[in-house]
Amino acid sequence: MNARWVGLALWLAVLTGLALLVLPLLGLLARAPWSETAALLTSRTVQQALLLSLVVSAAAVALSLAVGFPLAWLVARRSFPGRRVLRTLLTLPMVLPPVVAGVALLAAFGERGLLGGALAAFGVRVPFTTLAAVLAAAFVAAPFLIATLEAGIAQTERRLEDVAATLGASRWHAFRTVLLPAIRPSLLAGIALCWARALGEFGATITFAGNLEGRTQTVPLAIYQTLQTRPEQAFLLGAILLLISLCLLAGLRGGRFAA
Amino acid sequence: MSLHAQLALTRGSFSLELALDAPAGQTVALVGPNGSGKSTLVEALAGLLPIDSGEITLDGAVLERPGDGIRVRPQQRPVGVSFQGLWLFPQLSVRDNVAYGPMATGTPRQAARAGVQELLKRLDLVALAQRRPAELSGGEAQRVALARALALRPRLLLLDEPLSALDIEARPRMRALLHELLAEFPGPRLLITHEPLEALLLADHVVVLEHGRVVQAGTTAELRSRPQTRYAATLSGVNLLSGTLEADGSGWLLRTAGPALRVLPEQPTPGAALHATVHPAAVRLLEPGTPAGEATSWTTRVESVELHDDRVRVRLADPPGFVAELELEDARRFGPGTEVRAWLPAKALSVYPRMVP
Amino acid sequence: MLAAASLAESFHELGRAYERGHPGERLVFSFAGSQTIAAQLRAGASAHLIATAHPAVMERLRQEKRVLDVDEFATNRLVWVFAGADPPASTAELARRLPNSDWRLVLAAPEVPAGRYAQEALERMGLREAAEARLVSRELDVKGVLAKLQLGGADAGLVYATDVAAAPGAGLTVLELPEAAQVRAHYRIAAVASQKRTRARAFIGFVRGREGQAILRAHGFGAAS
Numbered sequence: 001m002n003a004r005w006v007g008l009a010l011w012l013a014v015l016t017g018l019a020l021l022v023l024p025l026l027g028l029l030a031r032a033p034w035s036e037t038a039a040l041l042t043s044r045t046v047q048q049a050l051l052l053s054l055v056v057s058a059a060a061v062a063l064s065l066a067v068g069f070p071l072a073w074l075v076a077r078r079s080f081p082g083r084r085v086l087r088t089l090l091t092l093p094m095v096l097p098p099v100v101a102g103v104a105l106l107a108a109f110g111e112r113g114l115l116g117g118a119l120a121a122f123g124v125r126v127p128f129t130t131l132a133a134v135l136a137a138a139f140v141a142a143p144f145l146i147a148t149l150e151a152g153i154a155q156t157e158r159r160l161e162d163v164a165a166t167l168g169a170s171r172w173h174a175f176r177t178v179l180l181p182a183i184r185p186s187l188l189a190g191i192a193l194c195w196a197r198a199l200g201e202f203g204a205t206i207t208f209a210g211n212l213e214g215r216t217q218t219v220p221l222a223i224y225q226t227l228q229t230r231p232e233q234a235f236l237l238g239a240i241l242l243l244i245s246l247c248l249l250a251g252l253r254g255g256r257f258a259a
Numbered sequence: 260m261s262l263h264a265q266l267a268l269t270r271g272s273f274s275l276e277l278a279l280d281a282p283a284g285q286t287v288a289l290v291g292p293n294g295s296g297k298s299t300l301v302e303a304l305a306g307l308l309p310i311d312s313g314e315i316t317l318d319g320a321v322l323e324r325p326g327d328g329i330r331v332r333p334q335q336r337p338v339g340v341s342f343q344g345l346w347l348f349p350q351l352s353v354r355d356n357v358a359y360g361p362m363a364t365g366t367p368r369q370a371a372r373a374g375v376q377e378l379l380k381r382l383d384l385v386a387l388a389q390r391r392p393a394e395l396s397g398g399e400a401q402r403v404a405l406a407r408a409l410a411l412r413p414r415l416l417l418l419d420e421p422l423s424a425l426d427i428e429a430r431p432r433m434r435a436l437l438h439e440l441l442a443e444f445p446g447p448r449l450l451i452t453h454e455p456l457e458a459l460l461l462a463d464h465v466v467v468l469e470h471g472r473v474v475q476a477g478t479t480a481e482l483r484s485r486p487q488t489r490y491a492a493t494l495s496g497v498n499l500l501s502g503t504l505e506a507d508g509s510g511w512l513l514r515t516a517g518p519a520l521r522v523l524p525e526q527p528t529p530g531a532a533l534h535a536t537v538h539p540a541a542v543r544l545l546e547p548g549t550p551a552g553e554a555t556s557w558t559t560r561v562e563s564v565e566l567h568d569d570r571v572r573v574r575l576a577d578p579p580g581f582v583a584e585l586e587l588e589d590a591r592r593f594g595p596g597t598e599v600r601a602w603l604p605a606k607a608l609s610v611y612p613r614m615v616p
Numbered sequence: 617m618l619a620a621a622s623l624a625e626s627f628h629e630l631g632r633a634y635e636r637g638h639p640g641e642r643l644v645f646s647f648a649g650s651q652t653i654a655a656q657l658r659a660g661a662s663a664h665l666i667a668t669a670h671p672a673v674m675e676r677l678r679q680e681k682r683v684l685d686v687d688e689f690a691t692n693r694l695v696w697v698f699a700g701a702d703p704p705a706s707t708a709e710l711a712r713r714l715p716n717s718d719w720r721l722v723l724a725a726p727e728v729p730a731g732r733y734a735q736e737a738l739e740r741m742g743l744r745e746a747a748e749a750r751l752v753s754r755e756l757d758v759k760g761v762l763a764k765l766q767l768g769g770a771d772a773g774l775v776y777a778t779d780v781a782a783a784p785g786a787g788l789t790v791l792e793l794p795e796a797a798q799v800r801a802h803y804r805i806a807a808v809a810s811q812k813r814t815r816a817r818a819f820i821g822f823v824r825g826r827e828g829q830a831i832l833r834a835h836g837f838g839a840a841s
Contacts, residue, residue: 103767110768127769128720128752163346165333166305168411169363177363181350210753210764211725217754224756228651228727 025242032239033232040236048214049222053241056130056218057198060137064145064194067138072149077158087150094143101140102207109135109208132209133216140204141197145190152186153179192252196245260284262415262447266313266323268303275299275471281415281447281464288450288462288479292490296471297451298343301419304449305340306333317415318446339413341404343420343451347392353403354379354388360411375410382406382436397424398433405440414446421450422457437461455494459483467491475614485611486536489580497536498581501613504531513610517578518557521605532613539584541607544573544593545600556602561593575601617645617819618653618661620669621757622692622730622776623803626835627667633831634822641815649728649757657682657808664816667805670729674804683806684813689823691838692776692801694730694737696791697762700771703789707741710772710791715746719771722753722764730758733799734774740797776801781836802841 040046075087093101109116109126116126126132156179164174180187202220209216211225219241227234260283267276275296281287289297302308304315306322314324317338322331347356354372355362357379361371379385382402392400401424408416421437422430438461441448452458458465458479465482467475467490475487486492492499502515504527511527513520513535520535547558559577566572571590575581583601585593593599619627624647631643646653646661650668654677657666666683668674669692677683696707700719704710714721724731731754738744752770755761758779764770766785780790805823807816822828829839 106767106769112768116768125720125769157346159342159344159346160348162302162307162333163340163342164348164359164363165307166336166338166340167360167363167407168334169359170334173363177359178348206756206760207763210722210769211755212751212753215752221756225725225727225754227655228649228725228756231655 028235028239028242032236034236034239036233036236037240040233040240045213045217045222046237049217049219049237050240052130052133052214052217053199053219056133056137057195059134060141060198060201061145061191061195063134063138064142064198065191068142068146069149072146073153075146076150076153090146091143093140094147096140098140098201098203099207102136102204105132105136105139105204105208127208128210128212128216130209130215133205133218136204136208137198137201137218140201141194144197145194148186148190148193149183152183152190155186156182188252192249195248195252199241199245199248260318260414260446262304262315262317262449264300264304264313264315266303266310266315268299268308268310268312270299270308273299273471275303277468277471277473279466279473281449283446285464286441286448286450286462287464287466288452288458289466289468290452290455290458290491290494291468292453294470295468297453297468298419299471300468301340301342301417301449301451304415304417305338306331306336337411337414338417339408339411339415340417341401341408341419341421343423345392345400345404345424347395347400347403347407349392352389352391353384353395356392356403357384357406357410359407364411375406378406378410396429397426398429400424401433402436405437409440409444416441416444416446416448417451418449419451420453422452422454434460455496458494467494484536484609485534487534487614492536495536497538498542500535500537500578500581502533502535504533504610505529510605513608515578517581518555518601520603520608521553521555522608522610523605524610533610534613535608535610537603537608539572539582540570541603542581542583543602544583544585544589545602546592547598547600549600549602554602554604555608556600558598558600561595561597561599563595564590564593575599617643617665617667618657618663619645619647619665619667620650620653620729620803621647621759622669622778623647623667624759626778626832626837629831629835630823630828633827634819637822637827638818643819651727651729662811663808664811664813665805665807665819667803668729669801669803670732671802671804673729674806677806682809684809685817685820686804686806687820687824688802688840689805689820689828690803690832690840692778692803692836693798693838694733694774694793694801695777695780696772696793697765697775697780698772698789698791699765699768699787704791707791707793707797711741711743714743714750714772717750719750720752720769721747721750722755722761722770722773723747723751724758724761724774725754725756728757729801730761730774730776733801736799737774737793737797740799741793776836778836800838800841803837 071090075083106113106127108114111117111120119126160178161174164178200220205218206221211217211221219237223234223237226237262281265278291297299308303310309330310323310325312325315322321329322336323329348359357375358371361374362368366374379388382405384402384406387399401421422433425433441461450462462479465479466473467488469488469490475482475491482491483495486495486499489499500515500520502513504524505512505514506529511522511524513522513533522535559575562574562576564571564573569587571585571587573583573585573590573593627645631645634643635641650670650673653666654673657663674686678686696710698704704713723734726732726735738747753764758775761773762775762779765773765788805820807813807820
């Protein structure tokens, strides 16, 4: 094949890719009625949705970190029977349709669920609460963090922590001064992915947590509901969420693209 | 101040079992082929790998004794290690790498940094203090690794292949620096290497490790003159033959698996198991059929011919691995595959008792 | 064809029956909330027919000249579904116990027809404030309400009678609303304006004909008014 044609084909692919990924975003930004921004942002429903989205997504990221970091470390560093099974299980929520994830969460935490029955006995009901929204977001977003972290940790040389030990560093000190700096790019990338996913979560949230302003109606839910009657407002809200996500991603990965 | 280690450990299918003593003020070189267990020993002494039985004591204090349930963690062992592969912390500057030990053990950052200044000067690293490991040459990185190992003033120094990161040209300078540093270090020093020159130039004592066992230990002079294994002989650059002594008329013959050698033993005992070494340069190669006289000679084939500096090393087929060193003009006559008569006089062979089967 | 979510089961059967009687014809359905399908039509979805659960939605489409041959073809009513423990025996008892209970109530969002009808019904039962206080979720279509009741989590909700006609499901109690409080949902069907309408009109005729109405009745729908 002529090199010229190959070059042309590559350019075509690049442009098509750009069109596919960037055009919808540009379209949204273009169609949103920006003049109504002030009115939108002063509406109580929108304010509640924005606040809830930020709180729920941040909590979901925190939960993902707390649970995911040790899991990622375990899978990356230790070998034990069933390690590969565990690794597959941890990435499963990524391929699960979000609504199915929501149903799964109900099956676990709903009253008739595995754990829900026991919790209900203590007076703790999880579905339809803000906690449920956090759990739904964390369930679908954590695998992104875990997978990224696991790859990052697996790449670091265990030997460096050994060396730190011979220099008198406790396990915790070595973790802080040797491992963390080494996986910083993976950690930031993982958090960015996790947060973005948590922010945009819809299917699992509405199935498991429901849709109520101020308690469980995150921005994606508000957008979908608004779409029924006032589509223009939905576009605007969507555009705002898009901009927030962009800022988040840029802030976390910022100048650190080269690890 | 001395190191006493008598230990056994198994790692997968590999087992290491040895006894080692390194007195203060002495450099012991640990040599051996790849896979003999040298780095495993370093890990065990540093505390990164537990031993199964035996004990490790340093200056009388027990670092590890599984029988009594004693095992001091690596953090607590006063052992400084320079690892093969160096393993400098990539995100830290040279200064912070060297100061890592003091910082990790409680010294505040500024004090730690100031405290290693002398060490940086000693190892000529002051100009590089702010650089990252990725920006250093092999020699510079090795100096950082050494400084880092010395920063906590350890009582035992372990150096694993300290010259392996350097180009050939850079090695003599580093060797000289190591020589100074080792001499200044008050405690025992263990130097791991597979380079015979390093071992012989830097160490007082040499321990030869093969397949996880010590096959020979002694001064460098002893190792040179009386190697007990093929590997040890290679370190000294001599040929090694082994056999049993028997009387032969007026003289003595060493019966080997290959040729029978005419030898001049000092205290001959019939039936004694002996090693015989001969320097490659003492071997002469002649046309087949040349009469040999009283000297040992045998006919064999040339296996391969190699050029080393301006000498030619001719490897013979029998005994396997036997090397003769010739001048360039002489070697021209003997290409690979040609038949040749090897000739060596009895006085060129040095015989001594065989300790290892 | 675009159709309201609450028509899913019945229209699948209507479609099959129509195809049997008219070999060569094939019906493909897309179900969603009435507002959503209207929006899809406006955005350019290529459909021949559209059926909505609320007259207002269809009326707007008619004013926009997007649909023609509008006809009412069925009605629906709301029922209470109770999933919790100790179900009330009647709507009156439910209304009495609701304000002081710890029940969790699920309703369709007011943006969808089922939600609008539910608000009307609650208003007529005098339960609007009590319901608001006990509400845990505004579902985005009526199927979501039923799902929450079936999957556990919610205790009570208002759904269409047709949603629970076949079998309410284990552990669910269905309560009829008193006539005074009952709202009638009016379902309208129409042919999309830009398309050729002969075949569409044939299907509309089938839906309003004897066989179509029998199927709808079997699913719990009421007659067109």
